[in-house]
Amino acid sequence: MRVLTNVSLQELTTFRLGGVARFFCSVTSLEELRDALAYARTRGLPFFILGKGSNVLFSDDGFDGLVIRINIRGRHYEEDSKGDARVTAGAGELWDDLVAETVSQGLWGMENLSAIPGTVGAVPVQNVGAYGVEVRDLIDWVEVLDTKENTLHIFSVADCEFGYRESIFKRPEGQQYIVTRVAFRLSTYPIPKLSYRDLAAYFENTDTGRLTPKEVSDAVRTIRNRKLPDVTEVGTAGSFFKNPVVPEQVYKELTRWFEYLPAHPHGEGMYKLSAAYLLEQFGWKGRRGEHVGCWDTQPLCLVHYGDGSTSELIAFANTIIEDVKERTTIILEPEVRCIDVELRSV
Template sequence: MEILEHVSMCDHTTLRLGGEVRFFVSIASVPELREALVFAQDKKIPFVVVGGGSNVLFVDDEWNGLVIHMKLMGREYEEGNKGDAKVTVAAGEIWDQFVEETVSLGYWGIENLSRIPGTVGAAPVQNIGAYGVEVAEVIDWVEVLNAKTNELHILSSSECRFGYRDSIFKHEEGKDYIITRVSFRFTTQPQPRLEYKDLYEYFGVRTDVSVTEVREAINKIREAKFPSLMKVGTAGSFFKNPIVSEQLIVEMEKWLDTPIPHYTLKDGTVKIPAGWILERLGWKGKREGNVGCWEKHALLLVHYGEGSAKEFLNFVEKVKKSVKEKTTIILEPEVRIVGAEVTTST
């Protein structure tokens, strides 16, 4: 295990922004992970775990901490006799390679989550979701190393407190947990989830689809909407979809003079697509210098190259300000910003 110094996070994040970090280490085993934590404790510096760097942004100034690059590998398959299967996967495995493998085995469960960048260990952190499915639906348990005690623990799915783009790992109670393995439940019984608009438009009235066809459809839909990470930097949807009161929807419909697409949740609150709001306010396709909103998907904030985290974050604030002025909604970032843990929310 080699601890590197002054490593640029541009090369380790899909936004391709951010300055250097004081220390950086890739860990490939639990003993190495423990060693890395002891290093940070001895130096009295904070640590951050990074997988694929596809949901994280580092500020431009050097961050005085240790980045632990998650490289734990391994997948264990266990087939049941009632058409069910369990798979336990190490945190550093690439998420989409895992999805591809389960789909090729005919397992239903995560096909709608095809093509999401990043690692398996990061998937529970923000309870990744797409096309009507959230990963929490198939997670049985999550193994974590508690950085305070250096002990491994198993957390049940309910102990992970999954919510919309949320889990215990994003909160104070879970801040010492480093995810080392995740266990998933699958079924070989067809369970297509095609209620999401893009999917029912793709398949029409068909319901007899195979799991491979669903993955192919998602791949095509995403290919048309998302930029190539080889050409443009992005961390995916930058903001969470806001959850507001029914009353606000009524008022917003008056202010914006149009019906608002929304989805009513069990508790009576309402989720609005943030991308729709940005599009309505004219942000879609808008570029300012080296940053902007993607032309085919307003919620994707992008970096065209040669920009800085400061320029990007100024743009973020500008977008938030315009949304607040027109709707009173304060957009919350989905992406973790390291080095500026207290973000402004004007």
């Protein structure tokens, strides 16, 4: 394990923003991870666990501690007699490589979560979701290193306390756990989930009974390519804000002004509203600041066009939060992990 100093966080994150990490290392095994933690502990440094940096925003002042990139690899497949398959992958595996491999083997489960950047270890952190599927539906167990006790544990789905873009790993009580491996349950039997509007439209004239997981995955990739920016061309971390979850009364009130506001029941009389729809109604789609803006085809996706700063992006995001609050009373919350950065909603 080699520790580097003053490494640019712009190079380590898809937003391409932030100052420098005072110390940085990449770990390829559990032993190296333990060494890295010992390095931080003996020097009294805070540490930050990083995957591919596709869901984080660091401040312009950088991170005054050790950034540890998880690069623990390894994939293992098992099949049971009922036709279910279990795939176990190291936290540093690329999520989309795993998706591509499973769908090309004819395994059902991950296809709707195609083309999401980042690592396997990060998917439980915010219970990654897209096109009507959340990763909690697929997870069998999560292996974690408890950094306080220096012990390995297996977390069940219940232990992970998953919610909408939420898990124990995002909360203060979960900060001591680092994900080292994840096991997923997949199926050899067809279980296409095509109810999400864009997917249903894509397959409108198709005999969906004969689809393969690869075909569904390809459809998701095509739809995403139309909507989302290419991370190799612009800086972004995908959806910057979560979709707001509000009581039914608030939702009903809003439909007086926005008749077609998309909403999904979210349990216990709550509704999850489309933040993208609201931002589009309020004129944010495609709106630009100097170096940052809302993406032309998906306003929830904040982008950095280059030469900008985290403070500029945060000022832009705060203007959006204020605008939505003024018009709807809803306070948007960030989906992206903002490190040492103050947003109005938090």
